[in-house]
Amino acid sequence: MTVLEAKTGKVLSTHQVASKPTPAKSAPVEVMFSPNSTPPVVHITNMLEDTLWAGIWDPKSKAFTFAQVDDFGAKEQGMPLEMLYNKKGDRLFVTTAKTGFVNLYDNSEPRQPKFIKAIASAPGAHHSVLSPDERYLFVQNSFLNLEGMSDGSITVIDLKNDKVLGNIDTLKSAGYNPNCIMLLPNHFQNSGLRANVHLH
Secondary structure (H helix, E strand, C coil): CEEECCCCCCEEEECCCCCCCCCCCCCEEEEEECCCCCCCEEEEEECCCCEEEEEEEECCCCEEEEEEEEECHHHCCEEEEEEEECCCCCEEEEEEEECCEEEEEECCCCCCCEEEEEEECCCCEEEEEECCCCCEEEEEECCCCCCCCCCCCEEEEECCCCEEEEEECHHHHCCCCEEEEEECCHHHCCCCCCEEEEEC
């Protein structure tokens, strides 16, 4: 991980976020600042090492310290990809493409998110979006058309009861794989919930 000072472009530091020696091939995928966190905390998904990491900012030294906070391999999952927070920032959702799960965390303490449960989605679980009321989570299940990680469906999860309501197979049935999913802005929504889906 490389830390840059945004206003100058100066490289402040570079860190290895892996448990193995260099070259670790851990493949960090996504870095996200946890909302409403003091001090600032970033979360990192490591795709090939199957881990979740946290980086804690020290404003005095202007440096992050990094530590592993979860191991998806121990949960028999692989390829952690996407992270998503609720508006309040006290929930963290992490998808894993192998064999397709959404992991729910209590993010009240971002320095050490507390694992709640894993909900089976479908192979290739990748991008996700929350409904505006945060009652439902929609998960796009395909990752680069890779074998065993390209189900092609969209899973709908009821977050009130933390269970899968069902899958949307419209694109899958037509032979397509959704590549990304996002909610349309409010001024495009005349009624109900609409989503924009990019295809492979």
